Amino acid sequence: xxxxxxxxxxxxxxxxxxxxxTTPAGFAAGASACGLKASGALDVGLLRSVPRAVSAMVDxxxxxxxAPVLHxxxxxxxxxxAVVVNAGIANAATGAAGLEDAHAMAxxxxxxxxxxxxxxxxxxxxxxxxxxxxxxxxxxxxxxxGVLGPGGGPSFAEAIRTTDRWAKSGAFRIPLGxxxxxxxxxxxxxxxxxxxxxxxxxxxxxxxxxxxGDLAALTGEAAAVxxxxxxxxxxxxxxxTLIVLGNGSGPALRGAALETFRSALRAVCRWLAVQMVxxxxxxxxxxxxxxxxxxxxxxxxxxxxxxxxxxxVKTAAFxxxxxxxxxxxxxxxxxxxxxxxxxxxxxxxxxxxxxxxxVAEVLARPEYDLEVVLGxxxxxxxxxxxxxxxxxxxxxxxxxx
Amino acid sequence: xxxxxxxxxxxxxxxxxxxxxTTPAGFAAGASACGLKASGALDVGLLRSVPRAVSAMVDxxxxxxxAPVLHxxxxxxxxxxAVVVNAGIANAATGAAGLEDAHAMAxxxxxxxxxxxxxxxxxxxxxxxxxxxxxxxxxxxxxxxGVLGPGGGPSFAEAIRTTDRWAKSGAFRIPLGxxxxxxxxxxxxxxxxxxxxxxxxxxxxxxxxxxxGDLAALTGEAAAVxxxxxxxxxxxxxxxTLIVLGNGSGPALRGAALETFRSALRAVCRWLAVQMVxxxxxxxxxxxxxxxxxxxxxxxxxxxxxxxxxxxVKTAAFxxxxxxxxxxxxxxxxxxxxxxxxxxxxxxxxxxxxxxxxVAEVLARPEYDLEVVLGxxxxxxxxxxxxxxxxxxxxxxxxxx
Numbered sequence: 001x002x003x004x005x006x007x008x009x010x011x012x013x014x015x016x017x018x019x020x021x022t023t024p025a026g027f028a029a030g031a032s033a034c035g036l037k038a039s040g041a042l043d044v045g046l047l048r049s050v051p052r053a054v055s056a057m058v059d060x061x062x063x064x065x066x067a068p069v070l071h072x073x074x075x076x077x078x079x080x081x082a083v084v085v086n087a088g089i090a091n092a093a094t095g096a097a098g099l100e101d102a103h104a105m106a107x108x109x110x111x112x113x114x115x116x117x118x119x120x121x122x123x124x125x126x127x128x129x130x131x132x133x134x135x136x137x138x139x140x141x142x143x144x145x146g147v148l149g150p151g152g153g154p155s156f157a158e159a160i161r162t163t164d165r166w167a168k169s170g171a172f173r174i175p176l177g178x179x180x181x182x183x184x185x186x187x188x189x190x191x192x193x194x195x196x197x198x199x200x201x202x203x204x205x206x207x208x209x210x211x212x213g214d215l216a217a218l219t220g221e222a223a224a225v226x227x228x229x230x231x232x233x234x235x236x237x238x239x240x241t242l243i244v245l246g247n248g249s250g251p252a253l254r255g256a257a258l259e260t261f262r263s264a265l266r267a268v269c270r271w272l273a274v275q276m277v278x279x280x281x282x283x284x285x286x287x288x289x290x291x292x293x294x295x296x297x298x299x300x301x302x303x304x305x306x307x308x309x310x311x312x313v314k315t316a317a318f319x320x321x322x323x324x325x326x327x328x329x330x331x332x333x334x335x336x337x338x339x340x341x342x343x344x345x346x347x348x349x350x351x352x353x354x355x356x357x358x359v360a361e362v363l364a365r366p367e368y369d370l371e372v373v374l375g376x377x378x379x380x381x382x383x384x385x386x387x388x389x390x391x392x393x394x395x396x397x398x399x400x401x
Numbered sequence: 402x403x404x405x406x407x408x409x410x411x412x413x414x415x416x417x418x419x420x421x422x423t424t425p426a427g428f429a430a431g432a433s434a435c436g437l438k439a440s441g442a443l444d445v446g447l448l449r450s451v452p453r454a455v456s457a458m459v460d461x462x463x464x465x466x467x468a469p470v471l472h473x474x475x476x477x478x479x480x481x482x483a484v485v486v487n488a489g490i491a492n493a494a495t496g497a498a499g500l501e502d503a504h505a506m507a508x509x510x511x512x513x514x515x516x517x518x519x520x521x522x523x524x525x526x527x528x529x530x531x532x533x534x535x536x537x538x539x540x541x542x543x544x545x546x547g548v549l550g551p552g553g554g555p556s557f558a559e560a561i562r563t564t565d566r567w568a569k570s571g572a573f574r575i576p577l578g579x580x581x582x583x584x585x586x587x588x589x590x591x592x593x594x595x596x597x598x599x600x601x602x603x604x605x606x607x608x609x610x611x612x613x614g615d616l617a618a619l620t621g622e623a624a625a626v627x628x629x630x631x632x633x634x635x636x637x638x639x640x641x642t643l644i645v646l647g648n649g650s651g652p653a654l655r656g657a658a659l660e661t662f663r664s665a666l667r668a669v670c671r672w673l674a675v676q677m678v679x680x681x682x683x684x685x686x687x688x689x690x691x692x693x694x695x696x697x698x699x700x701x702x703x704x705x706x707x708x709x710x711x712x713x714v715k716t717a718a719f720x721x722x723x724x725x726x727x728x729x730x731x732x733x734x735x736x737x738x739x740x741x742x743x744x745x746x747x748x749x750x751x752x753x754x755x756x757x758x759x760v761a762e763v764l765a766r767p768e769y770d771l772e773v774v775l776g777x778x779x780x781x782x783x784x785x786x787x788x789x790x791x792x793x794x795x796x797x798x799x800x801x802x
Binding site: 061062063064065090092093094095127128129233234235236237240246303310311312316318319324325326328329330331332333334335336339340342345354388389390392393394396397 | 416446464465491492493497529530634635636711712714717719720722727729730731732733734736737738755789791793794795797798
């Protein structure tokens with residue numbers, strides 16, 4: 001069983017049935033199949049704001065970003081109006097020619113949508129190192145624009161999938177006194193994209209009227225507590241991108257309303273990030289690694305990442321083994337050079353110790369908390385992590401054989 | 402096919418047929434089965450120098466070292482005369498009671514060998530968190546001492562195995578003008594030990610007469626270019642220990658002879674480290690990751706570790722996929738915050754590029770070089786790494802199910 005409570009609507013947010021990135025007023029999307037996916041499935045998506053929007057963007061820290069990321073960095077990241085995405089080929093490690101392809105995708109989308117080229121952000125996900133046939137992609141963009149509409153959100157979310165087991169799409173309403181703000185979302189990732197590269201792509205739309213500076217700050221914050229706190233295999237993609245578009249079709253946000261929106265944006269980004277972990281390749285269990293009692297937050301983060309990325313911890317989770325010794329090993333490695341823990345390390349699985357007879361039931365759950373308490377201070381951190389099983393190896397090793 | 406050229410004797414060293422840690426003059430070993438291994442195989446080993454030896458020791462950087470490591474740190478690491486090892490239970494994360502057990506193992510071995518307790522180093526490998534029956538281990542130590550002799554090296558190497566597919570044991574002769582120095586070696590590791598924890602244990606013996614200060618320096622250097630440049634799963638054990646004993650039964654080493662010995666010690670440690678990588682759990686291929694053209698050696702090391710520990714690179718190696726895109730991804734992640742590569746990154750598999758029709762033959766080899774050339778400077782590093790396949794997942798996840 002893959003799904004579980006962690007995929008439910010975040011507390012305080014009302015899920016819109018069938019909601020998507022185009023549920024907020026003033027957004028439209030479309031998708032088409034241009035042949036980049038061998039299956040013939042949708043592989044080109046367009047998402048735009050109809051009224052003029054403000055935007056914010058966070059992208060990969062990789063020193064070798066993909067061509068679309070380089071394209072987007074040349075734009076005014078507060079003035080984006082649309083995104084064009086293809087799945088199947090990542091347009092990464094493609095050099096100057098790949099950058100020209102990214103520019104050409106933006107130009108084709110802008111032309112089809114009646115926007116300036118500088119208004120359009122680009123994402124590509126799939127095989128690294130290959131180039132696509134730009135003519136085919138241009139035709140796909142024209143076809144997607146031809147079906148563009150306010151009902152296009154779900155097909156946009158379908159188009160950006162690669163090995164995702166399910167499309168990640170939704171919308172939520174936030175009451176703000178007399179007004180209501182709507183947030184829409186689409187994302188892909190959590191595993192290999194094509195079977196060659198993990199990519200996280202996420203798009204959040206809202207009808208709220210938010211100042212560009214506020215949106216940039218809130219988006220950075222939201223990424224820090226969501227996508228940057230999720231791991232499948234600890235591997236950073238050259239394509240990772242989060243774009244938030246706010247078009248002001250709804251209420252203006254200031255003061256307390258802005259604070260409520262801030263919490264909602266964090267919650268929606270976290271909801272997407274947790275989906276990626278739940279959809280990690282071959283993953284059968286998702287863990288929320290919670291570290292407490294570190295000297296400070298930075299140390300807690302180092303420990304949480306060591307535990308959540310440890311292949312020994314992750315294979316134990318796959319095998320439903322309450323193997324606290326491996327957690328201890330990862331903690332010891334993380335604290336190397338920082339001195340010993342200074343107290344016993346407590347390890348609990350949804351509150352149960354490894355020798356609790358009930359722990360077997362916890363480890364059979366599709367999702368649980370793995371809590372590590374160090375007793376060195378007040379530092380805390382959390383990290384969502386998938387397990388590591390045969391499915392991961394098969395997806396990443398066997399596809400050519 | 403697991404074996405290959407990398408397990409052949411290092412260049413310039415003559416392998417002694419059937420050689421072991423007791424091949425150098427003045428060493429004796431013994432082993433017994435006390436029941437810690439469910440199979441009933443040998444699980445307690447003793448190795449000693451008969452003439453008074455000098456010694457050197459390098460151990461884990463883990464912030465949570467196992468009890469035997471804590472015991473050994475209380476000794477004069479230049480004055481060790483013997484080691485006592487058990488396999489099956491690691492005596493790690495066992496607290497004060499475990500430390501008492503480690504002291505008791507040393508005391509029992511010292512008593513049986515007629516040494517002072519402070520002369521005896523202790524190692525334990527196996528399950529973390531469990532305690533053993535010290536009475537049973539004491540009986541095993543007495544039994545091992547009863548069969549102690551100059552022919553005991555191979556059984557010592559057997560006794561320290563856990564999930565190792567083969568015992569790691571050998572001896573080499575080094576001509577030094579008119580004299581000959583002999584180096585013997587035993588090691589375990591490269592995978593899970595018990596199926597719970599990777600542990601690297603290595604013991605090198607020599608009849609050379611080396612000053613204690615020289616031996617300490619040479620041992621540290623040798624560990625840095627061998628065990629510290631090998632990875633199976635990137636996980637540091639709380640038990641990792643290297644001990645070198647030199648008993649002066651053979652020639653004294655100074656000047657050029659000391660330099661020759663230095664090279665030989667590095668070569669023997671590398672020979673052991675490469676065996677651990679070749680014997681990584683489920684490993685079918687071993688790679689020597691060679692990074693050139695980094696800004697400096699530190700940067701080259703960061704890149705080599707990112708590549709050699711990447712689950713995407715390792716599963717591709719398992720699948721015999723020349724997936725240079727995943728190598729690029731790991732390089733981009735490693736260089737995050739350090740600026741882009743500043744030149745194209747070249748990736749070669751035993752000298753062949755990913756699009757070379759012959760590369761499939763390279764990737765079928767049990768061992769090959771994965772070369773990454775950055776073009777940013779003159780920094781170089783190398784790292785031996787295993788692949789990641791279903792065998793790793795099975796060994797680490799399936800044993801309870």
